[in-house]
Amino acid sequence: MLDSTFKNDTKLPEKYGPFYFDQPVDHFSKNCSTFKHRYWANTEWYQPGGPVIIYNAGETAADERSFYVTNSSMAELAKRLQGIIVVMEHRFYGLSLPSSELTAKTLGTLTTAQALEDIASFIRELKIPNFDIDLPPAPETKYIVYGGSYSGNLAAWMRLKYPDIVFAAVPSSAPVEMRFNYYDYFEPIRKYGPKHCVDAIQSVVLFIDHILFSPFGKAKTNLKRRFGAEDLKHDDDFAERNNNNI
Template sequence: MSLLLVLGVSHLTSALYAPGSRIREKIESKKITSQVKEKLPEKYGPYYFDQPIDHFSLNTSTFKHRYWANTDHYKQGGPVILYNAGETPADDRSFYVINSTMAELAKRLDGIIIVMEHRFYGTSMPAPDFSAKSLVTLNTKQALEDIASFIKDLKLPNLDIELPPAPETKYIVYGGSYSGNLAAWMRLKYPHLVFAAVPSSAPVHMSYDFYQYFEPIRKYGPKHCIKAIHSVILFVDHILFSPLEGPKIRLKERFGAQDLKHDDDFAELLSYPLGLWQAMTPASNPFVEEFCSVFEGLSSVHDYVEAYGNYTKSIIKKACDKEENVNECMDTHDPRGKMYTDVTNENRAWLWQVCTEYAYWQTGAPLWKSTIVSRKLNTAWFQRQCPLTFGEHEVPRRPIWRKINREYEGWYVSLDRVFWIDGEYDPWREDSIQSESAPDRSDWEEDAKYVVLPKSVHHWDFFVSETVSESIKNTQEQVYTSIRKWIDEADQPSATFAMKYQSPN
């Protein structure tokens, strides 16, 4: 079980980029990995599917769409558990076909488990780079049609018999985080192909100014730690919002960032440790162990600032090359910077998605709310990077997040045979349908399930090990019993006839 736990950490930290992700990418790129990863047996893949580059044009060109499949436990009539890996290369997640809640679900249902890579991640590349010209086919509609096309035309090379088409074969789309959105949206838009869905920690409601991301951290983080962070940010913003340059330079010097020219870049640097909250797992808590521990035994604002500053200095040392100063390393204002000119950088794929469609800008709270993030980190900081990265005329002035909410119904989506799972402490919960701001569903007439996992963060239900809580184990069992019930009900003769002739429109 330890393998999945390791993979799960990677899964959580990469999913839906956390605050300070740009700095985190710099740190990760400098790590030398000596650990030899366990190799997935070849019989599970990877396999490749000829996927249309553009589903909505007359061009018939295709690309090699990568996937993995485990058919070991398949019996005639069993379902397919289909997981799209979302906004990260699927290599590590390929192990989900043998060691995951989804693999266990497929085994118990006599089914198949498939892990499918998302277009423009890993080796599933419809184009040679990540320029705006190449990324024009990276959007929600294309991604969903990828899954639909895969379901309609799938022929598994490691299965001796031909798999009956949907809806005769029941496809259950599983997903966590952004891929959880895809799971829900597949059930919404392709009910004739997708029998059921399990979206976990799925922020299906788009937000432009998403300051609420930090609210669970502020509410549920260790009290002394949150008090320290809040005190430091008040101190910092008092100086950053003043017209005097001298105090700003001296402030940045205390954090090892005296060369960092722009105040909003400095604010982003200070947000880095808050991203560790999303990286928590049932077995590890880097937010407390790596960051909050620096405030132990301290009580004054002066000491809090000193401790935060020392922590930030260590991050700068990890992220920046020795020969470059902090401004060269972390500046986001220079259009000549490598972050804007290197079209081979795979991180541009998710940036394109949030710049064109989703937003999700993680900002400091408005004045009327307490904040643990500098208010210098605002929507303008995020939005400015979109035209600098892709070109002023290549991206919309703002992401079309409102249109996405209208098209896919956001908080108001009503679906049957969907099992929604969220973590009580998940920073993405505010954009999920189980947000405290979302409409109450207690009287909605739909055959759906809703679970909020107590004291859990970002799709913790994916973990299968002795470290998970009883509530997670119970939820995993509920997912099985619910899907088993839905399958049994659908297999009744009258229901089978209705499903067979269900209209795709």
């Protein structure tokens, strides 16, 4: 994990944010609408020529990770390199909302392509409040994009898609290769877990699958009730919800 050796034990001073950036709702249309894109920044170590480290918080409200600008391995790197660190929220998470209504239409802009262009737009237009130095544009200012898991994907793809403005990327545990039905994820458990535990898990999975694939609606309802999920009408939703709990 990116913050495995650091803890959030203090309230983040207001000088680090949050700040807001006017971000286009749709980068790929003629619509000029914008939304307030939330971020935090620490400029106190910056010296001319230093890099800007950008961490996109991914699929969570970024205030949970705002302390990374002062207390993280990324902050330590920014300090050593005399650079700036930014924690940036992902669109449609936290308070970075392109729309107040979550509908199929508005969520049409919740895409990887839009998220990547959000970061690129932020890099091109970066002006941090209360920071009087005009940063030279990339590539003169070196931008390093960090991320973990899904946001690690974004970091890797930023370097791949925008090499003219992204100097480097540090993707941690980033599953950049997409695979359908990736059963390999559970193979270490099956191979090396205690046999009695593995056998028990497999028995439960087979039992549940037998019910879900059956035509017996009452049996399915009783099963879902046992898991406190009788409100889930679709069997695949129930299976997905309990996929990692069994």
